[in-house]
Amino acid sequence: MATSRKPARPHTLATLVLHGGEGPHAPGDPVVPPLVQSVNYVQEPGGDDNLMYTRYGNTPNADRIQKRLALLEGAEASLMLASGMGATACGLLALLRPGDHLLASQFIYGGTNRLLTEEFTQMGINVTLVDPFEPRAWRKRLRKETRAIFIESPVNPTCRVLDMRGVSLLTKELGIALVVDSTFASPVNFRPLEHGADVVIHSATKFLNGHHDVLGGVVCGTVPYIDEVRQKEIVWGQTPDPFACWLLERGLKTLDVRVKRQNESSMQIARWAEARKEVRRCHYPGLESHPDHEIAVDQLDGFGGMVAFELAGGARAADRFAKRLKLARYAASLGGVDTLVSEPRFSSHSRLTADERARIGIPDGFIRLSVGLEDVDDIIADLEQALR
Ligand code: PLP
Numbered sequence: 001m002a003t004s005r006k007p008a009r010p011h012t013l014a015t016l017v018l019h020g021g022e023g024p025h026a027p028g029d030p031v032v033p034p035l036v037q038s039v040n041y042v043q044e045p046g047g048d049d050n051l052m053y054t055r056y057g058n059t060p061n062a063d064r065i066q067k068r069l070a071l072l073e074g075a076e077a078s079l080m081l082a083s084g085m086g087a088t089a090c091g092l093l094a095l096l097r098p099g100d101h102l103l104a105s106q107f108i109y110g111g112t113n114r115l116l117t118e119e120f121t122q123m124g125i126n127v128t129l130v131d132p133f134e135p136r137a138w139r140k141r142l143r144k145e146t147r148a149i150f151i152e153s154p155v156n157p158t159c160r161v162l163d164m165r166g167v168s169l170l171t172k173e174l175g176i177a178l179v180v181d182s183t184f185a186s187p188v189n190f191r192p193l194e195h196g197a198d199v200v201i202h203s204a205t206k207f208l209n210g211h212h213d214v215l216g217g218v219v220c221g222t223v224p225y226i227d228e229v230r231q232k233e234i235v236w237g238q239t240p241d242p243f244a245c246w247l248l249e250r251g252l253k254t255l256d257v258r259v260k261r262q263n264e265s266s267m268q269i270a271r272w273a274e275a276r277k278e279v280r281r282c283h284y285p286g287l288e289s290h291p292d293h294e295i296a297v298d299q300l301d302g303f304g305g306m307v308a309f310e311l312a313g314g315a316r317a318a319d320r321f322a323k324r325l326k327l328a329r330y331a332a333s334l335g336g337v338d339t340l341v342s343e344p345r346f347s348s349h350s351r352l353t354a355d356e357r358a359r360i361g362i363p364d365g366f367i368r369l370s371v372g373l374e375d376v377d378d379i380i381a382d383l384e385q386a387l388r
Contacts, residue, residue, distance in 0.1 A: 013072060013188060014256040021067030035246040036060045054239060057081075057230055061245035068252065069208075072187040073200045075220035079229050080245055084183060084203025085111055086238035087217025089119075091201050092150065093236075094228035095177050098124030101143045104150040105132045107160055107360050109203075110349040112152070112181065132162050133291075138170055146174070152181040153192075154296075156334075157308050157344045157368040158361040159184070159283045161292035164299060168196025183207070183335070188259035189302040199225065206335030207305065209251035210258050214244050258337065258373065262305030265376040269369065272380050273309045278317065278387045280365075283308040306334060307369045314365035318343055321367065324386035327378060334370035339379050342368050 011020070036059060041052035052058055057066075057079055070078040081087045096102055104116050106129040116127045126145070130137045138149060149171055153162040164180075171178040179199040180192035186207035192200050202208055204216035217238075219229050233239055240248075263286075270284030282289075285296035286303030296303060311317040322330045328339040332347040342348070344362050354364065371379065 016068065016071050017252050017255045020071035021064065033061070033064060033246070033249065035242060037242050054242065055234055055237060057233055057239045059242055061242040061249070062240070065245045065249050065252070068249070069218050070220055072191075072255075073220040074191055074193050075200065075222075077223045077226035078218055078220040079226050079233060080204065080240055080248065081217040081219065081233055081238045082240045082244075083215050083238075084181075084201070084205055084217040085115065086233070086236075087201050087203070087219045088112055088181065089115055090229050090232035090236060090238050091179060091199055091219040091221075092116075092120070092148065093232045094225065095148045095179070095199075096120070096125045097147075099126075099145060100147040101126045101128065101145040102148050102150060103128050103130055103138055103141055103146055105130060105152060105155075105162065107132065107155040107158065107162075108150075108152045108181070109156045109183075110344075110351055112150075114351060116150070132167070133160075138167055142174070146176060148177040148179055150179045150181070152183070153190070154184040154285060154300075154304055154306070156184055156348055157283075157306070157366070159285050159290070159304065159306055159308055160361070161285050161296045161299065163292075163295045164192065164195035164197065171198070172196065184304055184306055185300065186255060186259050186335070188256055189263070189300050189304055193220070195299060204248055205333060207259060207262075208255060208335075209248050210255065210336050211247075211251050212333065212336040212338060214247045214251065216240050216244050216248050259302065259305060261373055262371050263302035265373075265379065266305050266307050266371045267303060268376050269371060269380060269383070270307050273307065273383075276387060278312055280310045280312040283310075283361075305371045307371060309367050309369070310363060311365040311367060314363070315345075318365045318367055321386045325382060326385070327374060327382035328369070328372075328386075334368070336370065337373045339372035339374055339382075340370040342370075344368055 039054045065080050066078045120127055128141050151162050177198045180197040181201045182192050183203045183206050200220040202218040204218050267286045270282050270287050273279050273282040284307045328341045331340045332342050349357050
């Protein structure tokens with residue numbers, strides 16, 4: 001199905017994050033857009049045309065941010081939802097009906113895994129989890145009811161990078177949708193629609209907002225598809241409050257500078273980690289040792305603000321390391337201005353068994369680092385004292 005068409009982008013991303021979708025300005029206009037914290041709007045009597053209501057996702061702050069997010073991804077339209085999970089759920093439910101089959105990468109955020117394998121299955125949507133690094137993996141598991149392929153790239157938390165070429169050729173050949181969760185990259189580093197995806201999903205809670213103070217999600221695609229997603233958003237009540245839209249607009253203004261700085265710091269931290277004897281393995285797509293380094297060079301504009309490493313001392317070493325951190329905070333979530341450290345076995349992938357985690361490359365002792373905007377030498381000094 002055609003879920004993406006690409007409109008031309010009038011400016012580069014650094015300008016779009018500040019002004020994308022804005023109309024002309026005039027003397028007296030506020031430089032900061034007003035927060036319109038109203039749920040209801042006065043209507044023309046005698047019809048339901050143009051009914052504005054916060055849950056319909058069509059109020060002023062939602063409209064502004066949705067135009068901008070669509071421009072950033074090079075999509076016709078976008079919708080902001082109440083969370084990344086809301087975006088994934090509504091984005092996929094707009095494509096799938098009971099009896100349909102979804103192929104999904106097994107390398108996905110734990111919450112998404114649960115949504116697909118528990119909730120969707122109960123709704124009569126069949127889901128097959130696939131190892132996307134196995135040759136011809138997708139084609140082998142196709143069924144005549146397969147309606148979409150869902151991938152996450154780069155992958156939380158292993159930073160694996162999926163090659164878009166084969167899978168996007170397959171979805172085009174079959175006329176089914178390719179849906180990409182691009183949370184880890186942000187549009188600064190990767191724009192999936194340019195690589196054959198039909199739908200892009202983000203947890204806006206992460207890099208897009210970048211300040212650890214908004215929960216939100218985004219779905220981008222064509223106008224008719226986004227209208228379908230909006231119907232799901234409306235009935236499942238997944239719409240964000242205007243204040244969340246307003247805060248996301250504020251956070252987004254610095255996306256370009258934040259992510260570029262996070263890319264640079266992460267590269268330095270990854271090189272440092274790779275050289276430490278306490279670290280068995282460092283996972284960062286910018287490292288030549290990363291299994292997907294060449295794909296990352298080809299596909300990404302930056303290697304990202306997430307670094308992961310496995311401690312040689314396993315779970316006990318990870319406990320000790322986490323307790324000794326002074327600057328970096330031990331907290332779930334990612335993509336913000338403050339450096340956060342987490343252990344996926346206790347956070348993003350806690351509902352998987354240790355064996356299931358090991359199968360997707362997350363052994364005990366695995367540390368995920370979301371690199372913030374602190375001076376990189378200070379971050380490294382903190383990690384180093386915690387390792388010693
Ligand atoms: N997708 C990815 C890759 C994530 O890491 C997360 C959360 O960690 C989500 C989706 C869900 O986002 P949210 O917490 O905003 O619902």
